[in-house]
Amino acid sequence: MKLDQVKELDRAHLFQNYGRQELCFERGEREFLYDLDGRRYIDMVAGIAVNSLGYAHPAITHTIREQSERLVHVSNLYLVKEQAEAAAAIASTCPKPLSSVLFVNSGAEANEAALKLAFKHTCRSRVVSTYNSFHGRTAAALSVTGQKKYQSGFEPLLSGAVDLIDYGSVEQLKGAVTKDTAAVILEPIQGEGGVIPAEREFFRTARDLCDEHGALLICDEVQTGLCRTGRFFGFQHYDVVPDIISLAKALGNGYPIGAIVASKEVASTFVPGSHGTTFGGNPLGTAIARTVVETMREEKMDIQVAEKGGRWMEQLRDIATRSGGRIRAVRGRGLIIGLEMGGDAKRLQAKALENGILINVCAGSVVRLIPPLILSDGSMKAFNDVLESFLS
Ligand SMILES: Cc1ncc(COP(=O)(O)O)c(C=O)c1O
Known part of the structure; x- marks a missing residue:
C-alpha cells in the first residue's frame, strides 16, 4: 500500500485525534525503522520510550512466536503461569519490600490502579501531584496530570481532590x-513535561512526608522505568523506595502491557473484586514482559545505558556550549535526554527528518531523545552531526 492510500483510509475511518506526521513504517530492526518505500530512519523516539530493546529483538520475536502458538489469553478467572513468572522477574529487580505485581494494559491504567490502591489502603482521597506532570489520559490519571491543556473539556474530573505543587519545590511539598x-x-523525571529531572532532596522529602502522614508514595515509572535512566528504576537515583511503582511502555517492548508493584502489605488491600481487567496479565503479554526484564538483566542494560547516555550527554553539552545559546540546556539521565531549544525545536525535527532521523518535540521547545536503549554509537554520531550542521 502507498502512503497516499494510508492517508485516505486514515482520514475516512479513524478518529482524527492524533497530530500525526506523514510517515508510515513497514518494519523495524534494532534502532532503525523502514517506511513504505523502504527508506531507513534512525529512530530516536522508540514509539515514545517503548521499544527499549529495539525493533525485532530476537528474544522478543521468539517469545511472541512461541507463546502465541500456545496461548494468548485465558482471563484472570484462572491461574496464569506466565503472569506469575513475569511477576517474579519484575519483583527480583525491585528493592524490598516491593514484591507484589498487578498487571494492567497501559501506563494510564497502571496509574489508575495505583491511585485506587492508595485510596483504598489509606481510606483517604486526596492526591498531591506536580504541575507539568503527565500520568495518562484516563479520568483519574488525567486528574493528577498537572497540565491544563490535557484536562480542558473534561473537567471537573477529580480535580477537587488534587493538590498541585511545583516539581522540585520542597517547600510546597511540605505545605501540601x-x-x-x-x-x-x-x-522520577518529568518526561512529557520537557525532560525535567528532580533533586534528591525533593524525593527524599516526599518519602519522609509520606511516612510522617501515612500517605503512599507512587513513583510513575511508566517512562523512566526499566533502565531508561541508567538505573533499573528512576527513583533509584534518589535513594528512596516508593510504596507503589507504575510501569508500562518498555515492559512489553511494544506489546501493550502495564503493571503496578507494591509491598505484600499494601497489595493485600486489593482483595478479589477490588480491581481487575479482562486482558491484564494475559499469557502473551506477560511472557513478553518476562523476556524484556530478563534480557535487560542479562545484558546489564542499566549499566550500558548509564555509560552510553553519560557519554552522549557530554557530547551534546559540548555542542550546546558552542551553539551560541540556541541550545539553552541539555537535561536528563541515561537515554532520556532533553535539549531545550528555545524556538528551534520543530525546525531541528524537520532537519533531522530530512537526514533520516526521527526525533520528538515535547513541551513546545524541547527535543526529547528517547531512543531504543540498544542505540549504537554510529546513530548517536549521526544525530550529533545533524545537530552541528543545523547549528552552523
Ligand atoms: C510518565 C507517564 N505516565 C503515564 C503515561 C501514560 O501511559 P499510556 O500512554 O500507556 O497510558 C505516560 C505516557 O506517555 C507517561 O510518560
Whole structure:
C-alpha cells in the first residue's frame, strides 16, 4: 500500500485525534525503522520510550512466536503461569519490600490502579501531584496530570481532590502533604513535561512526608522505568523506595502491557473484586514482559545505558556550549535526554527528518531523545552531526 492510500483510509475511518506526521513504517530492526518505500530512519523516539530493546529483538520475536502458538489469553478467572513468572522477574529487580505485581494494559491504567490502591489502603482521597506532570489520559490519571491543556473539556474530573505543587519545590511539598493525603504521585523525571529531572532532596522529602502522614508514595515509572535512566528504576537515583511503582511502555517492548508493584502489605488491600481487567496479565503479554526484564538483566542494560547516555550527554553539552545559546540546556539521565531549544525545536525535527532521523518535540521547545536503549554509537554520531550542521 502507498502512503497516499494510508492517508485516505486514515482520514475516512479513524478518529482524527492524533497530530500525526506523514510517515508510515513497514518494519523495524534494532534502532532503525523502514517506511513504505523502504527508506531507513534512525529512530530516536522508540514509539515514545517503548521499544527499549529495539525493533525485532530476537528474544522478543521468539517469545511472541512461541507463546502465541500456545496461548494468548485465558482471563484472570484462572491461574496464569506466565503472569506469575513475569511477576517474579519484575519483583527480583525491585528493592524490598516491593514484591507484589498487578498487571494492567497501559501506563494510564497502571496509574489508575495505583491511585485506587492508595485510596483504598489509606481510606483517604486526596492526591498531591506536580504541575507539568503527565500520568495518562484516563479520568483519574488525567486528574493528577498537572497540565491544563490535557484536562480542558473534561473537567471537573477529580480535580477537587488534587493538590498541585511545583516539581522540585520542597517547600510546597511540605505545605501540601497532610493527614488527608492518600498519595503523592511523582515521575522520577518529568518526561512529557520537557525532560525535567528532580533533586534528591525533593524525593527524599516526599518519602519522609509520606511516612510522617501515612500517605503512599507512587513513583510513575511508566517512562523512566526499566533502565531508561541508567538505573533499573528512576527513583533509584534518589535513594528512596516508593510504596507503589507504575510501569508500562518498555515492559512489553511494544506489546501493550502495564503493571503496578507494591509491598505484600499494601497489595493485600486489593482483595478479589477490588480491581481487575479482562486482558491484564494475559499469557502473551506477560511472557513478553518476562523476556524484556530478563534480557535487560542479562545484558546489564542499566549499566550500558548509564555509560552510553553519560557519554552522549557530554557530547551534546559540548555542542550546546558552542551553539551560541540556541541550545539553552541539555537535561536528563541515561537515554532520556532533553535539549531545550528555545524556538528551534520543530525546525531541528524537520532537519533531522530530512537526514533520516526521527526525533520528538515535547513541551513546545524541547527535543526529547528517547531512543531504543540498544542505540549504537554510529546513530548517536549521526544525530550529533545533524545537530552541528543545523547549528552552523
Ligand atoms: C510518565 C507517564 N505516565 C503515564 C503515561 C501514560 O501511559 P499510556 O500512554 O500507556 O497510558 C505516560 C505516557 O506517555 C507517561 O510518560
